[in-house]
Amino acid sequence: MNPLSEPTDQAGTAPSSPSVNKPKVRLSCETCRQRKVKCDKLNPCTNCQRLGARCVPVERARLPRGRSGRLATERPGDQDANLKDRVSKLESIIRDLARGGSQASVRAILAAAVEESSQDGENSLGEDDSQAGGVRRPDTYLGSSFWANLLNEVPDVHPNERRSSKSDDRNAETNNLINYRRLLTMASGSGGTTNSEPPGTSSTHQQLCCLFMQRVDPICKILHRPSLKAFLVDGSPYLDYEPGHLAPTALAYSVYYAASCSLSDEESIRSFGVPKSTMVSRYQKEAEAALARADFITTNDLTVLQAYVLFLIALRSQDQSRRMWTMLSMALRIGQALSLHLPDPPFHVRPFERELRRRLWLAIGFLDIQASMDRASEPMMQASWLESHPPANVNDIDLSPNMEANPPDSPGFTDMTFTMMVHKTQYVARSLNFSGFMEPSITTLAIRQQLVLEFQQSVTKLLQHAEPDKHPFHWITRAIAECIHACMQLITLRPLQRSPNFTPPLVRGDRLLEFAVNVLIVSRRLRSDPRFTTYQWFEFAFPPWHCLAVALAELCVCDDKAVMERFWDPIEESFHLLGRLIADSQRGMLWKPMEKLMARARDRRVQLLASPSPDAYSPSLSTAVQQQPISMQMDTQGFVPGIDGRVGLQHAVAAMNTPESVVDGTWPNVWDAVDFSYAAPGTAQVAWMSYENFVADFYVNVDDPLVNR
Known part of the structure; x- marks a missing residue:
């Protein structure tokens, strides 16, 4: 305990x-x-x-x-007599057992019994803490009568025996640390213990804190930056914690771990004199040890949960296995234990803490949807849990621990604008992507398209005061929002989850292929842009593998050699690039179906190249438009106002004329090439079947014991 x-x-x-x-x-x-x-x-x-x-x-x-609390009458002589009596009983038990077998079998049985009993004891670790003075529980908690007698007679074998009364508290703390460290090290694949130095005591800590504020905090807005700076840079106590408290220490080392993950190898060697792998390994162990000491699994402390969520975000940036996916469930349950999912918790919460709670809940939601997209799995959180109580869109300087009222939203581009954009993304992605496991699924195309349109309007309102020409982070936010919006259009037409009630619409010509390839090109340009270098560590979030799958499915039924050659190179480049970003890299359940789809596309290309050459290919107007980067495209035909000419026409036109709608015409769209009036026949239907087979392969690989170890 x-x-x-x-x-x-x-x-x-x-x-x-x-x-x-x-x-x-x-x-x-x-x-x-x-x-x-x-x-x-x-x-x-x-x-x-x-x-x-x-x-x-x-x-x-x-x-x-x-x-x-031992009795004063307990003398050494009494202890010696008690020991002799125990030894005598033990010898008698072993003699009785030896009559039925050899000495070797006796030793084997004893060893197995001790091991089994030790495991049982670990499962009930700490249950005997309520027994005062080291008194053991009754024999009914042990197995058979023989092993119960044996364990009762030999104190060293009893798993929960408290042998030294003077160090009860120290042993309890050590046992707690060992067990929680064991859980963390099993989850992260590392081992060993680390003796941490106090946070903020070295120049390395100061540098890592500054890196965190520059690279991690803007896109993972969980903490209050002025309070963090006062703690880690100025040396003041963190909020109302006393110096040396375990919760701020855990937060500090999670901050250092996240900052070390944001480094490149060259930066790490230049600034700290060691490779990035060394920095990441060191501070991962430090963060694990600090979280274990803070008892993160059963904590009621918001700061400890903040530290754990930061740890998970940093862990996913370095580890493509399913460790974070599995460990995330603990963060969600701890959040529910703290009532983060409730708009009004059943206890008093100050306005400052309320904002931190809501920010943290959004961060857990981000990890949930990212992990779900990563593995094509169902999310754990309901969309309503996030939509009911979002945080305020304000700057950190608008918050203070002593404020008396909830702050109003700020009109400009704030510290929370990127996080609020991701919040809008979470809600729409949950609604478009997933079946009715957690919530009713949305299969009606009119509603699906309207969700994407509402996302566009909401994000446009958020970014209306952005200055991408002056501030690189504003440009990055806008570029990521455009990529997400384009991906949502593809998800509307090609859902991630199978649904028997969904009928795909017809997309005229090669526009779906062109649109998907253009998203891949722009995504790659974004990741290679110098303005994105500072946030390169975050590239694991939402890699456009879905766009790649749609493009490959279209190539599998392509009949035009010129179209195949036009789009083949960017698709193949994206195939090799995304292999290192997605979950489990090229060994996981997502990449196996992708490889099968790529193999079919390659076979189709070989067939086309071997066939006689058709007439010269003349790119259409839509193709010429799609060649431009997303930020330079003009919406030449506008959005289709409704799913067809009759459904939702007045509502959609009115929405497009609102002040928050797109006024510069730069948002890309594929709606103008979609015919929503009937199901897709011919080659389009074959392409849909190729995509459905790709999605179906997910579930085959989930059950494959050789995948995703």
Whole structure:
């Protein structure tokens, strides 16, 4: 048991005599213990008075003769006699067993029993902490009567025996650390322990903190930057925590770990004199150790959960396996335990903490949708959990720990604008991509198209004060928003999940292929742009593998040699590039179906190249438009106002004329080439079948034991 998180009145009860008449010792109150803040032990305490909470005092009897509470009459002579009696009984048990088998079998059985009992003991670790003075639980908690007798007679074999009463608390803390460290190291694939130095005590820590604020904080807006700077740069206590508290320490090392992940190899060697891999490995272990000490699995502390979520974001940037995907479930459950999913939690929350809670919940939602997209799996969170209580779109300077009211949204481009854009993305992606597992699925094309249009309008309003020519981060936000919007159009027409009620519409000519390839080209240009270098570590988020799958499915039924050759090179380049970005790299469940689709496209290309050459290919107007970068494209024909000429015409036209709609005409679209009036026949239907087979292969690979280890 962690002595920092559990009351000690049980451990302090002496087994020999009642504590009714003994003086009481006042401990931290229940509220301060749960919040893990220092309590002045008044009645009521100052913290509870300030929060307006009910103060529940905690008292225990003063311990007799030290913490162990052992009887003064327990003398060495009695212990020797007890030991001899135990040895005699043990010899008798072994002799009885030896009559039925050889000595070798006896030793084998004993070894197996000890190992099995130790495992059982680990599963019930800490349950005997409520037994005062090291008294063991009854025999009914053990297995057969023989092994129960054996374990009771041999203290060294008993898994939960407390052998040294003077170090009960130290042993409990060590056991807690070892078990939680074991969980983290199993999840991250690393081992060993790390002796951390205090955060902020070295120039390396100062540099990493600055890197975090420049590279990680703008796109993962979880923390309050002024408070973090005061803690890690200026050396002040973090918020209302006392110096040396475990929660801010865990946060600090998660910050350092995330910052080290944002480095390139050249930057790491130039600034810190060691390769990036060394920096990442060191601070990953430091962060794991700090999270384990903070008891992150059962924590009620928002700061510890912030540290854990930052750790997961950084982990995914370096690790393509399913470790983060699996560990994310703990973050979600801890968030639910803290009532982050509720707009109004059932306890008092100050406005400043409310904003931090909402930011953190959005970050968990981002990891959830990113992991779902990564693996074509169902998300764990409902869209309504995120839509009901978003954070305020404000700058960090508009927030302070002592503010009395919730801040209003700021009109300009704020510290939260990128995060709010990702928030809009989360909601639409959940609605478009996934079947009715968590929520009712949306298969009606009119509603699906309207969701994308509403996303475009919302993001345009968010970015209306952006200055991409002056600020690189504004340009990056706009470029990512355009890529996401284009991907959403493809997802509208080619959903990620199979649905028997969905009928794909006809896309005229090669526009679907052109559009998908153009998204791949622009995405690659974005990742190679010098303005994106600062945020290169974040390229793992939403790689456009879905666009690649759509393009390959179209190539599989392509009949035009010129079209095949025109788009083959960018598709092949994207195929090799995305292999290192997606989940599990080229060994995972996503890439196996992609390789099959690529093989079919290559076979189709070989067939076309071997056939007689047709007439020279003349690119259409749409092809010429699609050759331009997304940021330079002009919407020459405009959005189709509804799914057909009759459905939603007035509503869509009115929406497009609102001030928040697109006024510069630069958002790319494929709607003008879509015929929504009937199902796609001929080659278009074959292309749809190729894509459906690709999606179906996901579920085959999920059950493959050789994939995704």
